[in-house]
Amino acid sequence: MNASRPFKTATLADVARVAGVSPITASRALANPGIVSPRTIERVRQAVETTGYIPNLLAGSLKSNRSMTVACLVPAISVAQFLPTVHTLTDALAAAGYQLVLGQTGYVHAREEALIDTMVARRPDGIVVAGLVHSPAARQKLRRLGIPVVETWDLSDEPIDMLVGFSHQEVGAAVAAFFRRRGWQRVGIATGDDHRASLRRQGFLAAWGREVPVAVGPAPSNLALGRRALGRLLQQEPALEAVFCSSDQLAQGVITEALDRGLQVPGQLAVCGFGDADFAAHMRPALTTVQVDGAAIGARAAQLIIDRRSGAAIAQAITDIGFRIVERTSTMDAGPATRPSPAP
Amino acid sequence: MNASRPFKTATLADVARVAGVSPITASRALANPGIVSPRTIERVRQAVETTGYIPNLLAGSLKSNRSMTVACLVPAISVAQFLPTVHTLTDALAAAGYQLVLGQTGYVHAREEALIDTMVARRPDGIVVAGLVHSPAARQKLRRLGIPVVETWDLSDEPIDMLVGFSHQEVGAAVAAFFRRRGWQRVGIATGDDHRASLRRQGFLAAWGREVPVAVGPAPSNLALGRRALGRLLQQEPALEAVFCSSDQLAQGVITEALDRGLQVPGQLAVCGFGDADFAAHMRPALTTVQVDGAAIGARAAQLIIDRRSGAAIAQAITDIGFRIVERTSTMDAGPATRPSPAP
């Protein structure tokens, strides 16, 4: 049965003794084989085997000041949006020997600060944040500490350190322009209440030029919230022609609710999502959405951290990864021409 | 600009000097305030403030042999199935001062072993695995090390240490019994190729008593794979009445494809998923599925690790968390009676 007390393992000193070398030679044989003779390496390798040695990275980190960990802060791991980023980040870092320490801020800014303190106490070699760090105190602290920080999934002129993201206002503006090109007049927004979704809404409204019906629900949004949102939008605007949703999950709910109410999508209602989730292209109707390469964000964030720690110069501290609108069935053939006369 | 070299922080010795006490007193004031005088605590607290001290948990861990980290191994973070477990686990552990270190095995058993080695090198106070650890070498190693291990989302008579899960064979058998009660004869299975999905399929087939059409796709499954799977099932059995899917995402694909082909769901085809994803109850038709309390698994796993490390006796090393079939619209009103004559 597994005990509650700490477990005892062979140390590097044990390995060195068995191999008949000094501890530092054993250390080098394992960490830096290039500068040790092949015969010594082999002896150490065998000693590792017989002793069942497992290195203690905690001890190594203390001396070398490199913990080989990277902290990753997300609002909640269940937010589908960030999954490809976390996935790729984890893999890319693991390939370079880093482990990812996960923290959830829960969309609460106060917790963000406390969480950063806890994370920093473990001396991560870098911190990757989904979104920007909002607490000024936390920003200042991170800047002073000089830990490599990558903020992601957003854009800012003054990141704490490095940034990989895109402009949510531009996303909103692009969707507004797209809706306008289609000739839709009566449009609405179904959105989560998180920071980035709000930016997209603002961008949309600024480009659109006048107020439109908005249904706001708590983040993270899902299909059920989308269904409710459409109900509220239709109350405000029974002749609704198009809806911009802050996530594909929300869009799926809007479409489900529309079809359930006998509204054709497309035809009577057009729907645009955000995120290009794996189901977006394959649902019926196929969902028009804003595609963001979340995996690329994770890969670039990992590279930035690794480069920074290896002393390489960072050519570009801010990367705008962009986005594009993927037009699919959910926004086709809808518009004033095909729109039946508005309900009373 | 953030530097690539290690950052320098005030140490506990600095705090002690500023507070005019010895380092160990400063340590106690922060970690064990109960045995230090209030005046001293206040002086130390102020010294922490002025120095900007951030404790180094790495150093503390080395001495105390408690890293206050827990390793969590999942096939891939993007597998929606485990998200509630990881979410709850992270939060429950954080509340007790533990941080979660995330690792992805990628459904590759060889990587599982290497990943466990890497994780163990950081001396976690516990390891939580989504699923069972399959590599015998890794099992043996973990057992010998005596680290608290919680295997989850599966059942076994001989867990490495502790276990919180349920029987996938029983799930399959329960769905088979459910299908039989409904009187369906021509049933099929759409499934991912991962271990647990295979167990559910086996359980289904054993209870069903004879072979049925099966469409297997790569894990993790999604909507697109579900669409393809239905196509293949219909090739094998054009008069298909009901499909058991290894995930709700897969089921969503099967339903989408069915509706797209003009098959009514329910009415002509019944579909049962697995997992009770957030969208299952709200999609149209509402999805009948197997509900598993993933958050409860995470909460119990956290509790087990915390109890074990605090020396508490573990009353129950194996917890069968169970499951239940949630009947919704997707399996209603379908059956031989309403089934049109089979296609040629």
Added chain:
DNA sequence: CTGTTAGCGCATTCAC
């Protein structure tokens, strides 16, 4: 290519 010395920052153990 290998070894010696020293110390990372903290908490345990023992003393007072």
Added chain:
DNA sequence: GTGAATGCGCTAACAG
């Protein structure tokens, strides 16, 4: 209630 000494396991820095 506080302090001094010691060492957790490893690696940087310097020597040879």
